[in-house]
Amino acid sequence: MDEKEILKEINSCIDCNNCLEVCDTFIETGNELQSPKGRLKIGDKAFRNQEISEEERFGLYTCTLCGLCDLVCGQNIDISTIIHQTKIKQAYTSKGLYDIQTKISKGIIEKDNSVNGTPEERLDWLTPELRKTEEFDKKESDTLLFLGCMSSFKVKESAISAYMLLKKADYDFKILKEEPCCGEYLYSTGNFNKAMEYIPKVHKLLKHQGVKRLIVTCAGCLYAFNNVYPKYLDDWNIEVKHIIQVIKELIDEGSLRIAKKHSDQAVLYHDSCRMGRKLRELEIFDQPRSLLIKSGVRIKELNKNCIESPCCGAGSGLRGVDKELCIDIGSKILQEMDDEILVSSCPLCVFNFRYINYKNQGDKKIKYITDFLLDAIEKS
Ligand code: SF4
Ligand code: SF4
Structure with a gap:
């Protein structure tokens, strides 16, 4: 959507308030600036190049981009996409992103993870015994189990259990020694330019590794590789599945x-x-x-x-x-x-x-x- 189309969509809002009833950030705060409709109004100001207030900025960045509002808008306004576009627009004004968002973005770029993890500890989910036998990047496989930052650093049992289930099936896959972040955080917070620098780097690495199929454990990675990467990379042709889809297939085929x-x-x-x-x-x-x-x-x-x-x-x-x-x-x-x-x-x-x-x-x-x-x- 270009800016003219965004403004046209915003102005098709008829103030029916349907979207207020499903938006958790509005339900919890009662603040219209933290509602879908209120955020569209913030978008209207931003795309008319008017300065938004501090309260409006907060309203904008407290949107989880959950997309529930999109389901109920009778005017078919693509509300969450417009809010995301407004986040991007706002990120490049003098107020910009919040410090915490800049800090996490910096961590992704410098340490390749969104959780301030020590890169050397990325593989701590893998037991020492398995590490001895694991071939990592050297393995000739075009299927990559991509664990993502949350599984690798914070919910390690999700990484090891996904890995062990594929091993139980003798599934042909590899894991990387130095896995990057998927970059979804950069994109969804509106740090668009950084996302557009980072995502091609990840794609280059996947191509270099000969990856044709990705298996992911994280919903954010699944969204990024299925939705964001194909949108911005002309030559993206990697099949992406969630681990639960693969396990279901392996059970169905015996x-x-x-x-x-x-x-x-x-x-x-x-x-x-x-x-x-x-x-x-x-x-x-x-x-x-x-x-x-x-x-x-x-x-x-x-x-x-x-x-x-x-x-x-x-x-x-x-x-x-x-x-x-x-x-x-x-x-x-x-x-x-x-x-x-x-x-x-x-x-x-x-x-x-x-x-x-x-x-x-x-x-x-x-x-x-x-x-x-x-x-x-x-x-x-
Ligand atoms: S996408 Fe944002 S505005 Fe829409 S329902 Fe979710 S939190 Fe509310
Ligand atoms: S549901 Fe759609 S038309 Fe109704 S207030 Fe929300 S954005 Fe406007």
Whole structure:
């Protein structure tokens, strides 16, 4: 969309307020500047080159880009895309990004990760024994298991369980010794120029490694490689799948089998917004649920699920901009739990839910999906 089209779309808003009813940042704050409609008005000012106030800037950058508002707008305004475009526009004004966003962006560029991790510790999820036998970049395989920053540094059991399940199936894949970040944070926060420098570098590395297929563990990586990379790289032709899609295929074709190891357990499955709603064309709704059911669990659904599933509260770097709002949004999801285990296919959601649970001094159990399923899946 060019700026003229953006302004035209913004001005097609009829103030019906439908979008206010689904937007968690508005529901939690009651502040119209933190609502979809309010953010469109901020966009209107920004694209007319008017200066936005500090409160408007905060309203803009507290949007998680969850995309729930897009589902309900009767005018079919592509609200979250316009908010994202406004973030980009705003990032290059004198006020620019918040310091925390600049700091995380700097970490991605200098350390190749979004979590301030020490690059040398990126492979700490791999046991010393496995490290001895792992060939890394030297392995002749065109399939790369791309773990991403959250799995590598923060939710390490998601990395090792995904790796072990592929090994159980004798699946042909490799991992990199020095994996980069996918760059999604740069893109979604509006740091567009840096994203456009970083993403081609990642693509060059993947091409150099002869990668034709990517298997990812993170919903953010899945979104970046399926949505952002193809949009900006003319020669992008890498197939991208989430680990749960691959495991489901391996079970369906008989390379792996799944046993009822988790009978008597109840699971609340949360669909991440990047993987569910924002990549709805991939329809990754039934695969995780069917594997969980085959492992014996009883699934409880959130009041809103699948395409309507709420954001965990961490989308588009909200944790850095407004931690309390992030906690309030995620807490609502945890409050729907009784004694179930919350299972997610996104390590960022897992990390955020655990953080919120800790802050709330709660006792909720939160697990990444392949870690939860690891003991129930064996080689056929
Ligand atoms: S993308 Fe999500 S957080 Fe942002 S305005 Fe829309 S509903 Fe609200
Ligand atoms: S739902 Fe669409 S038309 Fe209604 S207030 Fe929101 S942006 Fe405007």
